[in-house]
Amino acid sequence: MSASTAIVTGSTSGIGLAIAETLAEAGYNILLNGFGDPTEITEIAESLRHDYGVEAHHSPADMSVPEEIETMVAEGHARFGSVDVLVNNAGIQHTAAVEEFPRDRWDQILAINLSSNFHAIQAALPIMRAQGAGRIVNVSSVHGHVGSVQKAAYVAAKHGVLGLTKVVALETANSAITCNAVCPGWVRTPLVQKQIDAFAAREQVSEDEAITRMLGEKQPSRNFVTPRQIGQAVLYLCSEAASEIRGSTINVDGGWLAQ
Ligand code: NAD
Numbered sequence: 001m002s003a004s005t006a007i008v009t010g011s012t013s014g015i016g017l018a019i020a021e022t023l024a025e026a027g028y029n030i031l032l033n034g035f036g037d038p039t040e041i042t043e044i045a046e047s048l049r050h051d052y053g054v055e056a057h058h059s060p061a062d063m064s065v066p067e068e069i070e071t072m073v074a075e076g077h078a079r080f081g082s083v084d085v086l087v088n089n090a091g092i093q094h095t096a097a098v099e100e101f102p103r104d105r106w107d108q109i110l111a112i113n114l115s116s117n118f119h120a121i122q123a124a125l126p127i128m129r130a131q132g133a134g135r136i137v138n139v140s141s142v143h144g145h146v147g148s149v150q151k152a153a154y155v156a157a158k159h160g161v162l163g164l165t166k167v168v169a170l171e172t173a174n175s176a177i178t179c180n181a182v183c184p185g186w187v188r189t190p191l192v193q194k195q196i197d198a199f200a201a202r203e204q205v206s207e208d209e210a211i212t213r214m215l216g217e218k219q220p221s222r223n224f225v226t227p228r229q230i231g232q233a234v235l236y237l238c239s240e241a242a243s244e245i246r247g248s249t250i251n252v253d254g255g256w257l258a259q
Pocket of ligand 1: 009010011012013014015016033034035036061062063064089090091092112113139140141142183184185186187188189190191192
């Protein structure tokens with residue numbers, strides 16, 4: 001039997017990269033996706049092949065363009081012969097008050113953080129139905145459950161992801177296809193580093209002080225969640241043990257949502 005295949009969007013950095021590594025370690029062939037330096041992306045694919053003995057390739061599809069998303073899923077299927085796991089992880093952030101929020105940033109965040117999930121699922125589901133099985137994991141956020149100031153587009157998109165997750169789970173409930181979400185709290189990735197830098201500049205404090213205050217405000221453990229911990233949560237949702245978890249969320253958030 002050929003190895004299973006996972007498509008992980010936004011996997012050239014941060015959480016997506018850790019998800020790709022965790023799934024590769026578990027034996028999945030990986031279709032990487034995301035932006036970045038071409039040499040670095042080639043090196044990521046090479047190290048997945050070398051370290052885990054799996055196949056790894058990169059799709060440059062832009063998650064704000066539906067046709068490119070469709071092509072990415074078709075390419076993964078054609079290259080590897082199956083699409084067993086789809087992880088919708090690509091995401092961006094922009095912070096501003098609602099009155100000042102730029103319209104183009106709103107549209108871009110909704111497209112990449114929410115609509116791309118829909119387009120990828122729409123492309124992958126017929127393949128999964130023909131296979132008779134599949135796992136879809138959407139990377140939402142604590143902001144899929146609660147709000148924070150200055151994050152209107154992000155919070156709206158991440159709430160939307162949880163709604164989409166439930167509907168897809170219901171529409172696939174009589175099959176061996178599941179759809180669930182993982183909701184991370186603060187994870188120290190480039191996306192969050194920008195917010196740390198902005199906090200430090202705004203409050204005129206050191207990076208360490210900015211981190212202490214940002215974690216202190218929201219995340220009771222006072223620790224960052226690690227990208228690898230998100231990868232492990234995704235791997236669990238892809239396991240046999242999770243076959244009856246449907247339309248659900250795993251919050252990996254240092255206690256953020258328990259408050
Ligand atoms: P990151 O900036 O490190 O990585 C984002 C990835 O998405 C990169 O690979 C980037 O190239 C890719 N990407 C961005 N725009 C794209 C586009 N148009 N098309 C294709 N790929 C694109 O960010 P991260 O922190 O690893 O975030 C990954 C996911 O986790 C996002 O959905 C984010 O909302 C979510 N998340 C992050 C945190 C956190 O604290 N870091 C918390 C909760 C949820």
